[in-house]
Amino acid sequence: MALRLGPWALVCAVACASCLVGDAPQPDCHDAGGPDTGVQQTGGVPVALDAEWWGMGGDDTDMIWVDPGEFWMGATDDDQALPREFPVQRVRLDGFFMDAHEVTNAQFAAFVKATGYVTVAERVFASAQGEVAPGSMVFRQPKEIFNLRDHGQWWQWVTGASWRHPIGGEGGLDSLAQYPVVHVAHEDAKAYAHWRGGRLPTEAEWEFAARGGYDRQVYPWGSEDPVAGDPKCNIWEGRFPVQNEMKDGFVATAPVKTYPPNRLGFYDMAGNVWEWCSDWYSSVHFRERQRLEALLNPLGPDTCHDPVDAMTPKRVIRGGSFLCNPSYCASYRVSARMPAAFDTGTNHIGFRCVRGASASD
Numbered sequence: 001m002a003l004r005l006g007p008w009a010l011v012c013a014v015a016c017a018s019c020l021v022g023d024a025p026q027p028d029c030h031d032a033g034g035p036d037t038g039v040q041q042t043g044g045v046p047v048a049l050d051a052e053w054w055g056m057g058g059d060d061t062d063m064i065w066v067d068p069g070e071f072w073m074g075a076t077d078d079d080q081a082l083p084r085e086f087p088v089q090r091v092r093l094d095g096f097f098m099d100a101h102e103v104t105n106a107q108f109a110a111f112v113k114a115t116g117y118v119t120v121a122e123r124v125f126a127s128a129q130g131e132v133a134p135g136s137m138v139f140r141q142p143k144e145i146f147n148l149r150d151h152g153q154w155w156q157w158v159t160g161a162s163w164r165h166p167i168g169g170e171g172g173l174d175s176l177a178q179y180p181v182v183h184v185a186h187e188d189a190k191a192y193a194h195w196r197g198g199r200l201p202t203e204a205e206w207e208f209a210a211r212g213g214y215d216r217q218v219y220p221w222g223s224e225d226p227v228a229g230d231p232k233c234n235i236w237e238g239r240f241p242v243q244n245e246m247k248d249g250f251v252a253t254a255p256v257k258t259y260p261p262n263r264l265g266f267y268d269m270a271g272n273v274w275e276w277c278s279d280w281y282s283s284v285h286f287r288e289r290q291r292l293e294a295l296l297n298p299l300g301p302d303t304c305h306d307p308v309d310a311m312t313p314k315r316v317i318r319g320g321s322f323l324c325n326p327s328y329c330a331s332y333r334v335s336a337r338m339p340a341a342f343d344t345g346t347n348h349i350g351f352r353c354v355r356g357a358s359a360s361d
């Protein structure tokens, strides 16, 4: 059974603070049998992945086929990349289908309607201090901040916040049908993908699709600065987190397909919402896996290793969000990778699905 580690763990997980610190060695944080092992506490509603859900729902017409191929995975841009993005490694992948855009509220609502699924953020959970009412972490723009390390200045635990109420309170999904679903934990994303007859992408699949055929470039569109020319993606323009120039038109999330797709047809591979991958996060994995020969369909490490917080198992998220800014994390780069607590949804993490060429892939 997964154990939610409470608001503090959530705070640790939502920030880009790990962008700002070194990768000093720390003990591994191991999967305690949590995120993949079945029934979770929900306040009475069982939410085990149901085999009968497999492939029952959704519409795959917005999936794009990615041909098999090889690419250089990892960072080559020395001035923005972090140690965990190095070294670059040749990777070979089988072909796969991937959603052209982030999963939307409308798509997720259809899943919940069909299955009765209850997301992690909607469940009561136990902490050391007792039962905690359902809720999630919400970004709130402060008027001023003291530094960029104390992310409690702009992240707040909001009781009642969930995918149904992205900012908590009475705020609902009216007019947000085509916006990316948020406040989804890793297991929520997996459950949806299962219903669709797919799965979450590996880091390698995600990066291959994000690069769109560009070889060792920084962004999904090539090398041009994100803020040069017409808006390319939804990020934070201005002084994070106190001033947003909104040149891209949005302070928070934007509807999917608002900005041009990359050369393969994928939207929002940079910015809008972070996207869950299937890999465990390890800050040293790229160094440990380095080989002369190409890696074939890499699945990531067997366990999590995060020198910033060794207590909370974390998966990889990719692509950055509407909160990414050059002064803070610049994670709209195709090689950027971030740890996120497996049991955490926030209002800047979403996902998209993949599936192989056959139903069994």
Ligand SMILES: [Ca+2]
Pocket: 234, 235, 236, 237, 246, 248, 249, 250, 251, 252, 322
């Ligand atoms: Ca924006």
Ligand SMILES: [Ca+2]
Pocket: 102, 268, 269, 270, 271, 272, 273, 274, 275, 319, 320
């Ligand atoms: Ca995205």
